[in-house]
Amino acid sequence: MKVGSGGFRFEPPELKNVSVGDTVSFEFYPPDHSVIQAEFGSACVPYSYADKDHAGKGFWTPLQYVDFTNMTTYNITINDTAPIFFYCAAPKSCTDQHMVGAINANDTQTLQMQIDFAKNADFQLQVGDPVPKEATSTILNGPTSAPTSVPASSSGGVHLSSGAIAGIVVGAVAFLIVCAALFFFVGRSKSLKESIKRQYANENINGGRSSTPGPDMGYMPHDSQVPRYGSPAPPYGQHHVGEQYPSGWTGSPQMHQGHMSMQSHMSGMSHEQLDYYKHTQAHVTPVELHSPQPGQEEFRAELADNSQKAPRT
Numbered sequence: 001m002k003v004g005s006g007g008f009r010f011e012p013p014e015l016k017n018v019s020v021g022d023t024v025s026f027e028f029y030p031p032d033h034s035v036i037q038a039e040f041g042s043a044c045v046p047y048s049y050a051d052k053d054h055a056g057k058g059f060w061t062p063l064q065y066v067d068f069t070n071m072t073t074y075n076i077t078i079n080d081t082a083p084i085f086f087y088c089a090a091p092k093s094c095t096d097q098h099m100v101g102a103i104n105a106n107d108t109q110t111l112q113m114q115i116d117f118a119k120n121a122d123f124q125l126q127v128g129d130p131v132p133k134e135a136t137s138t139i140l141n142g143p144t145s146a147p148t149s150v151p152a153s154s155s156g157g158v159h160l161s162s163g164a165i166a167g168i169v170v171g172a173v174a175f176l177i178v179c180a181a182l183f184f185f186v187g188r189s190k191s192l193k194e195s196i197k198r199q200y201a202n203e204n205i206n207g208g209r210s211s212t213p214g215p216d217m218g219y220m221p222h223d224s225q226v227p228r229y230g231s232p233a234p235p236y237g238q239h240h241v242g243e244q245y246p247s248g249w250t251g252s253p254q255m256h257q258g259h260m261s262m263q264s265h266m267s268g269m270s271h272e273q274l275d276y277y278k279h280t281q282a283h284v285t286p287v288e289l290h291s292p293q294p295g296q297e298e299f300r301a302e303l304a305d306n307s308q309k310a311p312r313t
Helices: 111-119 162-205 257-266 271-282
Strands: 023-028 036-039 042-046 072-077 084-087 100-103
Touching (some): 042 111, 084 111, 100 111
Antiparallel strands (some): 036 084
8 A cells, every 4th residue: 555645645545354364564655744643533633542452552653754765564464354444644744634544444434434534634643642631531541741740749738830939039039139229319318419419507606607618807805814815914013922923924035825826826917017016015104112121921013004005996
């Protein structure tokens, strides 16, 4: 019997009066065809799928890819005179091209009946293909498209697939990135608000004031011991018998702090202030200190009458 000679068909489509012990040879033609035994009524399904009692039974070949220079044959030996049906499992050969054949078909199981079953078939299978879910009620044997899962042992835990683990890792990383971005923007917004508040407070404090640094030279605090221009004069203290220096002096006879401060103040005076200060000091009458009488413990200095005083402004 020729398989695929001249198209999607067996040539001849059926063999009759084949005896037990006879050999039937299938010759395959290009490009690719196969021969799979089928149950009557299930034209495009392997014989071993049709019933549980048929498991492991029936002949079949995988697709044969051949050319004209290297022809392929497949032989079977007849061991029963009951009708035998078969089909080609090349893509859409059975369901669309109705490529089926028969050996020893009879009046109750004819080749035409099997062709009609092929016309109504929704799918075709090769040996090893899973059975679709919608066909499990009619196909009683064969692997299903959704194999049952193996129950986990009581001692083991639930195992996640690599895809699930990768999804969890990606989700966790994305969550951490979003949290880090939120913390960054919140912190930056807070810092910006604090900077604006500090700037606003500084503007309120310095509002209306001159931005030029330095002391205000237009005002000098008035002190009874400080002349209008210059530094405060050194105070005249009381002298006690037994003291080496008057009480207004401390330490070694060095320049008094008042003189040092006077010099520091004079360094900041204008030329007019210095001239006026020198003029007033030139008219100061020296003070004479009289020796104390016996038994007198202390004496006070008579202060010179400074007739010229600094003008008030």
